[in-house]
Amino acid sequence: MSEEDIIARLKENVIQGRKTQQDEGMDEKLSGTPGVVELTRLALEEKIPLEEIINKALTVGMRVVGEKFSTKEYFIPDMLASADAVGEAMDILKPLLEVSSIETKGKFAIATVKGDIHDIGKNIVAILLKGMGYEVNDLGTDVPTEKIIEFIKKESPDYLGLSALLTTTMTEMGVVIEALKDSGLRDRVKVLIGGAAVSDEYAQEIGADAYCVDSFHAIKVLDSFQRSEIN
Amino acid sequence: MPREGILVPNPYERITDEQVQQIHQASLQILVDPGLICFSKKAAEIFHSNGAEVTTASSGDNPCWHIKIPEKLVIEALDSAPKTVKLGARNPDNALIMKGDEPRVYFISGSETNIWLDVDFHTYVRKSDRSIEIKVPEFHPRRSTLADLCQSAHVCEHLETLDGYIRTVNIQDEDITEDNKDVNKFFASLNNTTKHFMSGLTKLEQLDNVVRMAELIAGGKEALKENPIISFITCLVKSPLQFVEDTTDTFIEVCQRGLPAVVSSSPQAGTTAPIKEAGIMAQINAEVLAGITLGQLVNKGTPLLYGSVPVRARMDTLGDSYGSVETSQYNIDCVQMARFYKIPNYSTSGVCDTKIPGQQASIERLFSDIVVTLSGPQYLHCAYGLLDGNAVFCLLQAVLDDAHFQMLKFFLKPARINQPELNEVLKQIREVVATPQKLYIGYIRQVMRSGEISAPYPFEGDGESDSVFALAYQRMNELLGKPVEHIAPDTTAKIFQEIPGLLPRLNVYRERK
Ligand code: B12
Numbered sequence: 001m002s003e004e005d006i007i008a009r010l011k012e013n014v015i016q017g018r019k020t021q022q023d024e025g026m027d028e029k030l031s032g033t034p035g036v037v038e039l040t041r042l043a044l045e046e047k048i049p050l051e052e053i054i055n056k057a058l059t060v061g062m063r064v065v066g067e068k069f070s071t072k073e074y075f076i077p078d079m080l081a082s083a084d085a086v087g088e089a090m091d092i093l094k095p096l097l098e099v100s101s102i103e104t105k106g107k108f109a110i111a112t113v114k115g116d117i118h119d120i121g122k123n124i125v126a127i128l129l130k131g132m133g134y135e136v137n138d139l140g141t142d143v144p145t146e147k148i149i150e151f152i153k154k155e156s157p158d159y160l161g162l163s164a165l166l167t168t169t170m171t172e173m174g175v176v177i178e179a180l181k182d183s184g185l186r187d188r189v190k191v192l193i194g195g196a197a198v199s200d201e202y203a204q205e206i207g208a209d210a211y212c213v214d215s216f217h218a219i220k221v222l223d224s225f226q227r228s229e230i231n
Numbered sequence: 232m233p234r235e236g237i238l239v240p241n242p243y244e245r246i247t248d249e250q251v252q253q254i255h256q257a258s259l260q261i262l263v264d265p266g267l268i269c270f271s272k273k274a275a276e277i278f279h280s281n282g283a284e285v286t287t288a289s290s291g292d293n294p295c296w297h298i299k300i301p302e303k304l305v306i307e308a309l310d311s312a313p314k315t316v317k318l319g320a321r322n323p324d325n326a327l328i329m330k331g332d333e334p335r336v337y338f339i340s341g342s343e344t345n346i347w348l349d350v351d352f353h354t355y356v357r358k359s360d361r362s363i364e365i366k367v368p369e370f371h372p373r374r375s376t377l378a379d380l381c382q383s384a385h386v387c388e389h390l391e392t393l394d395g396y397i398r399t400v401n402i403q404d405e406d407i408t409e410d411n412k413d414v415n416k417f418f419a420s421l422n423n424t425t426k427h428f429m430s431g432l433t434k435l436e437q438l439d440n441v442v443r444m445a446e447l448i449a450g451g452k453e454a455l456k457e458n459p460i461i462s463f464i465t466c467l468v469k470s471p472l473q474f475v476e477d478t479t480d481t482f483i484e485v486c487q488r489g490l491p492a493v494v495s496s497s498p499q500a501g502t503t504a505p506i507k508e509a510g511i512m513a514q515i516n517a518e519v520l521a522g523i524t525l526g527q528l529v530n531k532g533t534p535l536l537y538g539s540v541p542v543r544a545r546m547d548t549l550g551d552s553y554g555s556v557e558t559s560q561y562n563i564d565c566v567q568m569a570r571f572y573k574i575p576n577y578s579t580s581g582v583c584d585t586k587i588p589g590q591q592a593s594i595e596r597l598f599s600d601i602v603v604t605l606s607g608p609q610y611l612h613c614a615y616g617l618l619d620g621n622a623v624f625c626l627l628q629a630v631l632d633d634a635h636f637q638m639l640k641f642f643l644k645p646a647r648i649n650q651p652e653l654n655e656v657l658k659q660i661r662e663v664v665a666t667p668q669k670l671y672i673g674y675i676r677q678v679m680r681s682g683e684i685s686a687p688y689p690f691e692g693d694g695e696s697d698s699v700f701a702l703a704y705q706r707m708n709e710l711l712g713k714p715v716e717h718i719a720p721d722t723t724a725k726i727f728q729e730i731p732g733l734l735p736r737l738n739v740y741r742e743r744k
Contacts, residue, residue: 075546077501117475120502124549140293142476147292167345167401168409168433196622197345214548 003048007057010039014061015068017081019088026078036085040092050093050100058086062131080124083131090130104135105226110161111139111148112195113176116169121195121215125161128215134159134222145176152185159222162208163195170197174206190225192218233317233326234337234394237640242334242570242607245563251571254564257513258520259302266299267472267521271479274298274525281528298474305520308527314573316534318395318491318610319458321448322425322716326458327395327610329536331573334607338636340387340615340629341397342464343431347375348587348618348625350704368700370587372623375400377407377419377734382711383616383626384423389710390629392636393615395427396420397464399624411732413437417444417461418726418737422718429462429493435481440730442488447726448718455490462491464538464577467525468518470498474525482522486529493577493610494522495538499551500561502544508557512564515541519565523574536610538577539565545584551620554584554595562599563606570607578608581632586619588628588700597635604639627700630707634689641685 001009018025018035025031034042043053065082068074090097090104097104108129112122119141130136139151152160160180164170173193180186190209193202203211209225212218246254268288269275275296279285284299318327327337349371357363383399398420407415412433420428421444432438441461449455465482469475485492496518498504504511519537526535541561545552552558562578569576580603583595600613613636616629663671678684689706692698718726720740727733735741 076549077544077546115477117469117477120499120549142293167403168412 001042001046003046003052006039006043006046006048007052009034010036010043010053010057011061011064013039014058014082014086015064017065017078017085019081019085023085025081036089037092040089044092044096050096050102053089053093054102058089059133062086076124080127080131083128085131087127087130087136090133105133105222106135106159107137107155107157108134108159108161108222109137109139109148109151109155109157110163111143112141112163113169113172114142114144115172116164116166117141118163118165118195121165122161122163125163125194125212125215125218129218129222132219145172145179148176149179149183149185152180152189153183157189159192159225160189161192161194161218164193164197165195167197170195170202173198173208177206177208192221194218232324233328234324236327236335236337236394237604237643239334239336239605239607239643240645242566243563243602243605244567245560245606246567251567254509254512254516254568255571257509258517259305261472261513261517262300262305262521263302264299265472266297267468267474269296269298269474269479270294270476271474271483272296273483274474274479277483277525277528278304293476300521300524304528305524308524309520309572309574311527311531312523312572312574313532313534314575316491316536316575317459318427318429318462319449319455319460320395320425320427321421321460321718323458325394325426327427329575329609331575331609332570333609334570335609336604336607336611337394337609338392338615339395339397339429339610339612340383340393340399341612341617342614342621343398343401344617344622344624345375345401345403346372346619346623347379347400348372348623348627350588350625350627350700352701352704365696366701368588368627368704370625374403375624376404377402377415377737379624380416380419381423381737383624383629384420385715386626386629386707386710387615388424388426388715389713390615390633392633392640393426395429395610396424397612398428398430399616399629406734409434410437411734414440414444414730414732415734415737417441418730418733421445421448421460422723422737422739423715425716427462428460429464431464431466432481432485435477435484437732438481438484438488440732442490444726444730447722447729459491459534462493464493464495466495466497467522468494468496470496470503470518471514472518472521474521479525482526483529486526486533486535489530489533491534491536492526493536493538494519494526495540495577496522497540497542499549500541500543500557501546502549504541506544508560508564511541511561512568515539515561515565516568535574536577537565537569537572537574539569540579540612541565542579552584553579553582553599553620554591556598559599559602562603562608566603566606566608575609577610577612578603578606579612579614580604581613581615582617582621584620586623588618588625588631592618592628593631593635596632600632600635601639604643627703627707630703630710631690631699634703637686637689 020035194212288297314331467479467482500511542551543555543557580599581596585591615632690699690702
């Protein structure tokens, strides 16, 4: 396969959201052929530059997916499959990225707070953000505040996402923010909250930086943070 | 005498006996491979000591166990699980008796929304002709409170078709804490309806207080056993195939006390279960069987309901789509599975995707209410008043729903066609045909008064405009004006003395200063 071929097929597989060769994808013609993971490895073997892989295949592919989503040709499952595939490719590229000058969009830690086991929404946010180029650390569900604080101390993520779906557990978000203040970490990390129980007002009440209705809203909010940082 | 509910004459079956068997077999295989992940230490120990293969696994920092449940344990549990379950009530005439092999349907409310929808009416004037006015309902969402829970129990007490009350809203008053939530939720509901009350538990530590309250009302420990006026719904399995720690521990304690519990599983086809019908069915059935097995291992013979809340994912948000047609298909499949095991079934219908009452809400609810009822589940969480998935409760909608359940109940009365009846009408036909007017009107009047003719739609207006909401609102207020039989003063006094955490404003006998 020529370099162009590999890049073209990689992009196509991102658009199709096919992570691996086994992935059934959505177009039967592709079944059994290499997916994003195999093609990314192949690209590396063929010594295709990192920038090419990321900019000409992964990012462009994701952009097409986004367009298809906004014209309602694609639905969330399609979007997530592509994001998941790109996320996996980024994991493969990660060791090389660290020694290169290319930067990720930032570190994003996410957790469902203590006492709460709902995780569908949290997982969707994690997959999408990873596919969008954030380095995502998923701390899981029912995560004690101490564990979140410890993680932030150690790993200094740029963003902390908290999810809660119960009115009895949403108060835990306020507890996390207070604990961040107490450990002098509040200024180091932007806190985004989400989940059925919470609202814009609640975010303000507990002093979170933003409330996100859904995962797409989260992308917009993060973009706006990035823009304000640049300005 | 228990409530009658409605016996479905020839229950609709979506899947064949062979398909039922295939699902059963697939579920048994799932219980062994891949088995379940269990975050409850207690449950893991119970399975282990009863011969299931239990190995330590780990998921991050949380300790967990991998459990393979052998067929033998499942079959024994299916054997010992009661085939008839009684849910009692403060008024014994409101008790529900459910037999796993009898398609008698009870209609039930539900379930713990955070949002309460208020309604008021505004008058609009036509721009081109200001003499024309119409009244339009406006809906206003707000966080639900204890007073709302009381109000909805009150109205549900008077909704004729509603057989049992599952708490409708989550109580979010400022003085409600995690510690006092359960006792207030239970008291508010039990004090405003004499029908059966079912709820989830927020805090396991409150179980004994809640049970003690029920004993005081029922007349003692034994009386509560005889007439279990409360029961519990526990989502102990999180799909796919994971026993959650807190709800599983609560479930174990409820089973130990021998109180009725629903083993409920709510996989979402597309996200937490396969999108294909065969897949979600094999999985949900395995999840419920796992719960039933645990319950029977804890306390052989403890009353359980086969609880199914399967739902398809919405493709645009990946939220639940209760309004989707597949959701009804899965529910009917589950009704058949439960009947195959002869264990009474808790099933779901009526929840809609729409956020406010209106045409879409009516269409979505009526569709699933009809088809799922026709399959004959015993305990149908048909969710009077529930909108927006599970997020919004509207009392006006509950009143509207009652009207369509009246129709459904009427429809399901057995056909009165028999020889004496035919002999009588043949005589009628001959007589009428011989008269000059040739009209049967003379024979209507007795029948009309016997309840044999269905009532007109109760919210039909008299003009050209649609008055459904206005009339239903009027009805709602009438029902709120009707008294309810509260718990007796002496029992109330005892409850307030013994049970900690009850808010004084719930005591209807309290002297107002
Ligand atoms: C599915 C579900 C479950 C599943 C969870 C499966 C899973 N793997 O998560 C199961 C059945 C296990 C479950 C269990 C329980 N549940 Co539940 N559950 C739901 C349900 C129906 C849907 C939630 C969901 O997944 N939605 C779909 C996803 C895609 O949406 P989402 O979570 O809102 O996430 C999106 C946004 O909110 C946002 N977002 C969310 N988090 C975050 C975080 C960040 C950082 C950002 C940026 C964005 C973001 O982006 C997401 C993607 O778009 C809700 C009802 C509802 N409408 O929310 C009830 C609901 C939340 N559950 C409820 C209850 C009561 C329970 C139980 C206590 C039931 C019981 N008695 O046992 C237990 C909880 C146990 C516990 N300790 O947590 C109540 C809560 C009421 C309350 N008290 O507040 C609800 C509202 C239902 C109801 N009306 O009764 N539940």
